[in-house]
Every structure is written in C-alpha cells, then in structure tokens.
Amino acid sequence: MNIKEFATQVDCSPDTLRFYEKMGMLVPKRTAGNYREYTVTDLATYRIIHSLKRAGLSLEEIDKVLKLRDADDIDATHCADTLRFITGKHAQFVDNQNFYAKLTKLTAKMTKALTKSTLSHSELATMIEQIGELDDQVV
CATH class of the missing domain: 1.20.5 (Single alpha-helices involved in coiled-coils or other helix-helix interfaces)
Structure with a gap:
C-alpha cells in the first residue's frame, strides 16, 4: 500500500512515516516509479515502534531494539x-x-x-x- 493508505491504516501522518524512514527504522520498499510501498512486515515494524513509544522509549532506544531484532548474530x-x-x-x-x-x-x-x-x-x-x-x- 502507498504512504497515504498506510498512514490512514496506522492512524499517523505521512510525515511521521517519512521521519521514521529517515531514521532508518521503517524503510518501505520502493516501486519502479520510486513510490513507497508498505507491506505487512512494515506494519509489524510500525506496531513495534508504536508500542515502544507508548512504553516511553525514545526513538533512539526504539531504533536500538529494531537493530537487535534485525542483527544477524549477537556477540x-x-x-x-x-x-x-x-x-x-x-x-x-x-x-x-x-x-x-x-x-x-x-x-x-x-x-x-x-x-x-x-x-x-x-x-x-x-x-x-x-x-x-x-x-x-x-x-
């Protein structure tokens, strides 16, 4: 789905989604025309961000958690x-x-x-x- 549809589904602004993308926390795929295309995986990531924000974590802390999730191995x-x-x-x-x-x-x-x-x-x-x-x- 495009950014407007995704923003409506998760009840946030497209600017917020762009900000998360700029931070590297929620980076949707791009279409051939370079439009953002959000998937079910992006929805799961957004839900993690939303829940951790509600829990009081800063965006930097949330980014840290997402990087832990995506790490190949942990030393x-x-x-x-x-x-x-x-x-x-x-x-x-x-x-x-x-x-x-x-x-x-x-x-x-x-x-x-x-x-x-x-x-x-x-x-x-x-x-x-x-x-x-x-x-x-x-x-």
Missing part, C-alpha cells in the same frame, strides 16, 4: 549491552506499572466520589493533591 559485548538496556527498561516498566496501578485506584475513587451529590470541595481537593503523592521518584 558477547552486544549481549551484555542488551542485558543492561533491557534490565533498566524492565525496572522502569515495573515502576510505571506500580504508578499506574495507584493512579487507577485513585481515579476510580475520584469517579465514585464525583457521582455523589454530597462531595465537598475539600474532599475533591484532597484527592487531587494525592495525585502528586503517587510518584515516589519526585522529591
């Missing part, structure tokens, strides 16, 4: 570097999971409270203040 140094990277990301994901679990609980409490006609402003303000206490990393 000991590469394995050690990858292990450090993945271990760090895993710890970050666990921390984010804990944060979002607390946030989910608090927003459920807020939603329930907001449906009551007896909710006072101070009770709501207290719950909103609790949002600032969710992240253990902020001093």
Whole structure:
C-alpha cells in the first residue's frame, strides 16, 4: 500500500512515516516509479515502534531494539549491552506499572466520589493533591 493508505491504516501522518524512514527504522520498499510501498512486515515494524513509544522509549532506544531484532548474530559485548538496556527498561516498566496501578485506584475513587451529590470541595481537593503523592521518584 502507498504512504497515504498506510498512514490512514496506522492512524499517523505521512510525515511521521517519512521521519521514521529517515531514521532508518521503517524503510518501505520502493516501486519502479520510486513510490513507497508498505507491506505487512512494515506494519509489524510500525506496531513495534508504536508500542515502544507508548512504553516511553525514545526513538533512539526504539531504533536500538529494531537493530537487535534485525542483527544477524549477537556477540558477547552486544549481549551484555542488551542485558543492561533491557534490565533498566524492565525496572522502569515495573515502576510505571506500580504508578499506574495507584493512579487507577485513585481515579476510580475520584469517579465514585464525583457521582455523589454530597462531595465537598475539600474532599475533591484532597484527592487531587494525592495525585502528586503517587510518584515516589519526585522529591
């Protein structure tokens, strides 16, 4: 499919796809007329990029992951570097999971409270203040 069709299917702009191509992360084949032609493989790559962006990885980190996927072989140094990277990301994901679990609980409490006609402003303000206490990393 062409860039416009692909952009519509994945719900992003053609400019974003061109940027990913410029970075070397998502490089579609070209037709004889030099038009981009996206395939199912490109769709899988886009989904990886999208998921890792949602997980909070930078584009440079995502590029690193894609290069790991496409590497022919992995030597000991590469394995050690990858292990450090993945271990760090895993710890970050666990921390984010804990944060979002607390946030989910608090927003459920807020939603329930907001449906009551007896909710006072101070009770709501207290719950909103609790949002600032969710992240253990902020001093």
